[in-house]
Amino acid sequence: MTAHDPHIGAMTAAIDMPLLSVGGLTKTYGSGRGCANVSFDLWPGEVLGIVGESGSGKSTLLGCLAGHIRPDAGRVVYDLDGHARDTVSMAEPDRRRLSRTEWTFVHQNPRDGLRMGVSAGGNVGERLMAVGARNYGAIRETATDWLERVEIAADRIDDRPRAFSGGMQQRLQIARNLVTGPRLVFMDEPTGGLDVSVQARLLDLLRGLVRDMGLSVIIVTHDLAVVRLLADRLMVMKDGRVIEEGLTDQVLDDPQAAYTQLLVSSVLQV
Amino acid sequence: MIEIENLSKHFTLHNQGGAVIPVMAGAELQVSPGECVALTGQSGAGKSTLMRMIYGNYLSAGGTIRVNGTDITRATPREIIRLRREALGYVSQFLRVVPRVPTRAVVAEPLLALGTDTATAYARAEELLAMLNIPEPLWSLSPTTFSGGEQQRVNIARGFAHQYPAMLLDEPTASLDVNNREVVLTLIQKAKAQGAAIIGIFHDEAARARVCDREVDVTRFTPAQAA
Numbered sequence: 001m002t003a004h005d006p007h008i009g010a011m012t013a014a015i016d017m018p019l020l021s022v023g024g025l026t027k028t029y030g031s032g033r034g035c036a037n038v039s040f041d042l043w044p045g046e047v048l049g050i051v052g053e054s055g056s057g058k059s060t061l062l063g064c065l066a067g068h069i070r071p072d073a074g075r076v077v078y079d080l081d082g083h084a085r086d087t088v089s090m091a092e093p094d095r096r097r098l099s100r101t102e103w104t105f106v107h108q109n110p111r112d113g114l115r116m117g118v119s120a121g122g123n124v125g126e127r128l129m130a131v132g133a134r135n136y137g138a139i140r141e142t143a144t145d146w147l148e149r150v151e152i153a154a155d156r157i158d159d160r161p162r163a164f165s166g167g168m169q170q171r172l173q174i175a176r177n178l179v180t181g182p183r184l185v186f187m188d189e190p191t192g193g194l195d196v197s198v199q200a201r202l203l204d205l206l207r208g209l210v211r212d213m214g215l216s217v218i219i220v221t222h223d224l225a226v227v228r229l230l231a232d233r234l235m236v237m238k239d240g241r242v243i244e245e246g247l248t249d250q251v252l253d254d255p256q257a258a259y260t261q262l263l264v265s266s267v268l269q270v
Numbered sequence: 271m272i273e274i275e276n277l278s279k280h281f282t283l284h285n286q287g288g289a290v291i292p293v294m295a296g297a298e299l300q301v302s303p304g305e306c307v308a309l310t311g312q313s314g315a316g317k318s319t320l321m322r323m324i325y326g327n328y329l330s331a332g333g334t335i336r337v338n339g340t341d342i343t344r345a346t347p348r349e350i351i352r353l354r355r356e357a358l359g360y361v362s363q364f365l366r367v368v369p370r371v372p373t374r375a376v377v378a379e380p381l382l383a384l385g386t387d388t389a390t391a392y393a394r395a396e397e398l399l400a401m402l403n404i405p406e407p408l409w410s411l412s413p414t415t416f417s418g419g420e421q422q423r424v425n426i427a428r429g430f431a432h433q434y435p436a437m438l439l440d441e442p443t444a445s446l447d448v449n450n451r452e453v454v455l456t457l458i459q460k461a462k463a464q465g466a467a468i469i470g471i472f473h474d475e476a477a478r479a480r481v482c483d484r485e486v487d488v489t490r491f492t493p494a495q496a497a
Contacts, residue, residue, distance in 0.1 A: 043348055200369035207368060211382065229368050233347045247326060247347040254328040258284030265285065 017079055019044045019184060019216050020065075025074030027064050028240075035061040036240045038074070044183070047210060047217040049231030049248060051224060051263070057240035058220045059188060065218060066105050066186045067095050078102070078184075100130055104177040108189035110169035114161045114176060120147060121157035123176045131180050146175040150205060167198035171205065178209060187219040191226055203229050224267055228252055236260045271436050271467035272301040272324065277333035277343075277491075279323060293319055297333065297491040299469075303435065306458065306468040308482040311489040317471045320488055321438050324469065325360050326350040337436050355383055359437040361429035363444065365413060365421040373399065373416075374409045377427045384432060391431075398427035402453055419445055430457050437461060439470040443477045455481055 018041035028034040035057035042048055052058045063069035065076055067087055076087045080102065087095055099105070107113040114123055124143040125133075133139050144154050150171040152164075161169050170190065177185065190206070191199040207230060210217060221227060227234055227248055234251045236244040236259070244257040255261045277297035283289045294316050301307050309317040322328040324335055326342050335342040338357040340349055354360070359380075367376050374395050381391035399409055402423040408416065413424045426442055439458070443451045451474070458481045462468060472478040478485070 046348070046351075197369075204368045204370050228366075232351055246329075247350055249327050250329060250347075253322070254281075256282075256329065261284050 017084075018042055019046075019079050020218075021075075021077040021084070022065065023075050023077075025061065025064055025071050025076065027060050027069055027071045029060075033057065033060070034240050035064065035237070038242055040235065040242075040245070042184075042216055042218065044216055045210075045214050046233065047219065047231045049227030049234045050218065050220045050237060051222060051227055051234060052237035053222060053263075056237040058237045060240075061237070062186055062188055062218065062220045066103065067099055068105075101180060102182055103184045103186065104180075104182040106173060106177050106185060106187040106190050108192045110161065110166070110173045113173040114169065116162050117160065119158045119160055120152060120164070120172055123161065123172060124179050127176055127180050142179065143175075146179050147172075149209070150175040151201070165198075167194055167202065170194060170198075170202060174202075174205070174209070178213070178215075181213070183214075183216060185215055185217045187217060187221075189221050189223075190219065191221070191223065199226070206230060224252060224264065236263070271303050271338060272299070272469065273334075273336040274299040274320075274324070275334045277320075277323065277335060278331045279319060279328065280331055292493040294323075294488075294491050295493040297488070299486055301436075301467040301469055303465040303467050304462050305484075306462055306470060306482045308478045308485045309469060309471050310478075310485050310487045311492075315487075315489045315492055317488050318440060320491070321360075321440055321469065321471065325354070325358065325438055355380070357435050359429050359432065359434035361426055361437070361439045361442050363422070363425075363441050365425040365428075367413060369414045370412050372410045373404065373413045373424055376413055376424060377431055380428060380432045394431055395427065398430060399424070401457075402427050403450055419447070419450075422446065423450060426454055426457070430461065433461070433464055433466070435466055437466050437468045439468060439472075441471055441473060443472065443474045451477065 020042040023039045025038040026036050033055060038061055050058045050061065060069060064071040071088060074088065077084050078087050078098065087098060118126065121140060121143045124146050125139040128139050128142060144157060147154060147157060152168060152171060161172055164172065191202055194202065203226065209215065219231060231248045234245060234248040235242045236251065236257065238259050244251060244255065244260045251260065252264055255264050274297055277294060279294040280290055280292040283291065297320060309320060311317055319328060323330050324337065324342065330343040333343065337353060340353050342350065374392055377395035377398060378391040381394060382388065396409065404420060404423055413421050416424065422445065442454050446454060455477055458468065470482065
């Protein structure tokens with residue numbers, strides 16, 4: 001019924017290999033900022049959180065992973081239907097197709113991920129058309145279904161996103177991103193700039209979608225509460241390097257690095 | 271089912287002059303299927319620390335912790351996640367959930383994560399919530415607004431939703447009224463009868479005497495410097 005169903009077969013058929021295998025990923029800017037020698041594996045269905053302060057290199061890393069920034073060195077190997085493909089050395093058209101079908105990117109600011117002049121239904125339907133859907137009725141039906149899944153009332157389908165609240169815009173961006181049934185989702189501060197009550201609703205929604213669709217997620221944030229609730233594993237970045245990684249609750253409750261201890265102890269408990 | 275050998279742990283406080291605090295040394299513990307072992311010792315002796323180490327929430331400095339064949343001290347995060355999902359349950363004293371998620375879904379979540387179909391998972395969740403006397407009108411509400419005692423019972427319901435072969439219980443009967451305490455003790459006895467290996471912290475001595483087969487005083491694992 002929904003666009004993600006075809007992946008279920010592919011997931012169960014897959015042998016035990018990481019969905020994404022990153023090695024020695026490096027991107028240095030003239031200013032000395034960037035990310036250096038980052039390596040990790042991401043497994044199907046896993047949510048990886050990347051935390052660090054502004055300038056820690058986490059957004060550069062996410063950009064390199066998602067193919068928005070060309071790294072100076074390293075590899076980002078993706079399991080494309082059982083074939084390991086290095087997306088760094090891949091031809092540009094192949095990479096673009098990958099980011100339209102298998103991958104998706106949720107921006108912090110919904111305006112960067114939505115087309116503000118197009119209706120809510122159009123924002124979702126457009127993605128389906130980009131991967132080949134042509135039947136208007138079916139597209140509208142899927143779009144309506146997705147608006148419902150992200151808790152946007154069906155009677156808002158013809159409204160433009162600029163008439164929506166910030167939280168609704170972010171939920172619409174998520175619907176637009178997930179409608180084509182991707183396997184890997186990159187998220188850059190998806191709850192940033194939202195009220196706390198709206199954040200909770202978004203987190204709840206994301207958790208449900210991750211489980212139901214078997215999504216793998218890489219989420220960059222500075223909000224430790226968000227990763228505690230959403231991420232299975234955590235990487236802590238400082239000055240472009242991964243200084244600590246592990247199970248999310250272990251890193252937060254028993255941090256080893258001086259910087260992580262400072263980061264965790266600086267959060268006000270509520 | 272749970273085998274601990276020569277386990278040690280210290281905390282290094284980098285931001286407080288690099289102070290190193292040894293909290294455990296030479297810890298040994300074996301728990302067989304169907305057995306319940308109580309951890310005893312004064313507050314601060316390391317009962318909760320040991321429990322958190324078994325759950326993989328705290329890292330170990332040395333030694334081994336085998337749960338269902340997996341050595342927690344060397345396991346990858348992915349292996350620990352799988353172990354927690356399938357074999358190792360933990361009922362902590364505090365409920366930690368995403369706000370807004372209905373109680374029924376909170377309790378059913380461990381089963382849903384194992385791939386149990388929604389109807390079966392929710393039926394089991396409702397059975398446990400009813401057993402623990404959480405009024406039905408609350409099932410569709412988030413437990414974040416519940417009283418402390420209600421939250422604790424939701425936490426217990428969640429912890430017993432799946433039949434884990436190994437379980438860690440941190441004060442499961444604290445602050446419960448007589449009826450609910452009885453329900454929890456019955457749940458523990460049932461889990462034991464089904465072969466679960468259980469490690470528990472119980473300040474409630476009568477409860478401890480009823481469900482635990484033996485006691486281990488963690489004070490003997492406390493390094494001299496930290497005592």
